[in-house]
Amino acid sequence: MSKKQVKVVAMVDQWEKFLKHLPPDLKKFYQKLDITQSPSKKGQIEKDLEEKGLMTHIPNWKLDNGIYLGNYRLQFNYSRTAGHAIGTFLNGLREGKILGRKCHTCGRILVPPRMFCEWCFRETDQWVEVADTGIVGTYSVSYITADPKVRLEKPIISGVVWLDGTKLETPSSKTVRHWGGFMHYFDEVTPEKIKIGMKVKAVWEPPNKRRGSILDIKYFKPV
Numbered sequence: 001m002s003k004k005q006v007k008v009v010a011m012v013d014q015w016e017k018f019l020k021h022l023p024p025d026l027k028k029f030y031q032k033l034d035i036t037q038s039p040s041k042k043g044q045i046e047k048d049l050e051e052k053g054l055m056t057h058i059p060n061w062k063l064d065n066g067i068y069l070g071n072y073r074l075q076f077n078y079s080r081t082a083g084h085a086i087g088t089f090l091n092g093l094r095e096g097k098i099l100g101r102k103c104h105t106c107g108r109i110l111v112p113p114r115m116f117c118e119w120c121f122r123e124t125d126q127w128v129e130v131a132d133t134g135i136v137g138t139y140s141v142s143y144i145t146a147d148p149k150v151r152l153e154k155p156i157i158s159g160v161v162w163l164d165g166t167k168l169e170t171p172s173s174k175t176v177r178h179w180g181g182f183m184h185y186f187d188e189v190t191p192e193k194i195k196i197g198m199k200v201k202a203v204w205e206p207p208n209k210r211r212g213s214i215l216d217i218k219y220f221k222p223v
């Protein structure tokens with residue numbers, strides 16, 4: 001659920017054009033109110049919007065040179081699908097499993113999974129469960145969060161975990177071409193101790209606290 005402050009500016013002579021951009025429900029609602037017809041309906045509009053929970057406050061409605069101006073708060077309830085690949089991945093996390101998709105052509109295991117291999121331009125072939133252990137691929141130490149004025153006593157360490165069993169090398173050069181990994185937190189380690197290549201393991205939430213989120217893994221710790 002999200003609350004968003006919006007400003008509606010509608011030219012009376014462009015009313016139909018404006019309505020086209022609204023979600024169907026809201027469009028119908030406005031059409032029913034017929035607010036282009038009479039500014040004297042102001043009180044009724046406020047009442048109707050409030051009754052339907054669409055508005056909590058209208059500080060001032062006014063008609064100015066053919067423009068209706070109003071500030072109000074709309075409440076949008078929405079949900080979005082994670083899609084097949086990420087949805088399956090998140091359900092796996094709830095069960096304590098990290099799932100990837102394997103492409104049989106290039107041999108890569110994509111974690112987080114994708115249904116399409118952009119190297120081979122084809123669909124990936126199968127689901128595979130990968131280990132919850134790996135190495136630190138890269139990391140960053142942050143002493144600030146969203147508020148830069150506050151310096152954290154204990155810094156946040158985040159970075160990319162490269163999971164065991166997802167390494168792919170070319171036979172000739174032994175060059176590492178790809179390791180499946182994803183961003184997460186590191187903990188039970190200090191900024192001085194953490195190193196690229198350090199072996200780490202996932203620390204999971206207990207099963208009854210998992211909810212199909214990347215945070216079902218609390219963080220990765222050194223092993």
Ligand SMILES: [Zn+2]
Nearest residue numbers: 103106117120
């Ligand atoms: Zn591929």
